[in-house]
Amino acid sequence: MPNPLTPLSAAANGLMHRRLFLKAGAGLVGGSALLTAQPAAATRAAWMKAPGRPMSRYGAPSEYESSVGRIGFGVSQPGTTGSGASRTPLEYLNGVITPSGLHFERHHSGVPDIDPDQYQLLIHGLVERPLKFNLESLVRYPMVTRTQFLECSGNSRALLNRTAAPLGCGEIHGLVSASEWTGVPLSILLDEAGVTTQGRWLVAEGGDAAMMSRSVPLAKAFDDALVALYQNGERLRPENGYPARLFLPGYEGNMSIKWLRRIAVTARPAMTRDETSKYTDLQPDGTARMFTFDMAVKSVITSPSPGLVLHQPGLYQISGIAWSGRGKIARVEVSADSGKSWAEAALDEPVMSKCLTRFRAAWRWDGGPTSLMSRAIDEAGKVQPARAAYLEDNGPSTSYHCNMIQAWHVASNGDVTNVYV
């Protein structure tokens, strides 16, 4: 076994081989520079001199972490209070599960306050038996649990700016989150209603004031769609659709209708406002791609990233998240020399389909300026494109499904900023 402190080089400018993580463990590499900084505890610290607080009804994060919160909450266009988005602070999180209270939000008319006792889900249209379900009924159905990401297709749009905006990781990419979702497979409810031979689509409608609605292919409904009731083990948070939402793994987040109140089986899409005037992808020739449902393969380095200053040269762990709406992440590569050479990153297990995957790479920073990048490859063989290639394929006027490679510039003083390379 190689000495973990004199590791093999895997790519230029200090990137080390991923087997460091597989064999030696990440702690040895990442922690070595910090060990000397810890003073020996000769006396009892203040918090060790008396019993601590008692148990609590519902736990909250440490008060020392109170600066960690959703980014951009409370900002709406004038006259549209409640509409807008808040973003997950990706740079302050690790692992793959997003705490429910930090899951990104995108609302079109605020968060409704739905009385669970009055909740109903209607299924009608091209079905043999139009049905309604109340919440008490739904929780008696067979459920499944899946840990999967949800991403707004407007995520990372800031990278389309002509010049690199001085934004942080969550500000740019924070419209993606991952949760453990538990619910009833939609196929079971549709089978009970009995879809007729003419049925090809469904139109899902939310119970918010905007009655947000999207058309969904019936094939997706019968594949892996859920009527989700639980998020990370507890009932859905209000801002994520309480008491029930549609969850469509790998599809653009807008389609996973929150506060789900009605499903109409139809022969064709309804061409709702949000699948025509929004969430279509304008191309340079003036035509627009419609029904681009899958979220493409993508990754981003969450650490280092803006706001997390590198105080001295030495060993660091580059860490980030990768995901694909088309299945599992097969590989993530990391560059520490602005994309000239790449090393394969280690992936946290288990790697799950249509879920965030945490990647890690050891990097010895020599103190010089450089740029850090990551690129993901999914099990379908799709490779996350460089910025130039993305713009070549999509043009500058598209505003959804931006999955280009992100670069963070590390300056000699340790500051990290968003750059185009």
Place this chain on the structure above:
Amino acid sequence: MSTFSRRLLRWVIRCSIGACCASGVGAALAESAPGLGVALSEAELQATQVSIMPNGDGLPPGLGDAVAGQTVYQIRCMACHGEEGTGGINDRLVGGAGSLASSRPIKTVGSYWPYATTLFDYVRRAMPYQTPGALDDDEVYAVTAYLLYLNDIVGEHDAMSATTLPLVRMPNREGFVRVYPD
């Protein structure tokens, strides 16, 4: 439809998209489904406000033209969307014709939206922002007509109704390339 033909349909749908992997789990779970759905009565179905389809399915009775719509617009919409659908604090609704292939595309009802029925559907379900549902169907038809009129798509006195609205041909109707299904 018989149970057998429903199952056959499901099999056809799943296999046509190569999604057979998930059907095993769903099918196994379905065996233990408790069947608690309650039949919707005819009255409940009639009372359900449905989505409006491009062919006009779902459109309610009623009508309104741009003249009537201008009044509705000025009271209900202008504060956010500006005089005559431009210059407001929220989405621009009028203009932008011919701009989609330029470096500064302007996406409005007139320049971008492919179906006039979408306008009725969206206004009825989500507008006005602060008081959705406040307009009656005649008013929704009227304000729809007014926005189409401002975009030079219908005449000032063309009444929009369940009969006429689906016949409106939007300028960008052919501007969309369907990615799904292939």
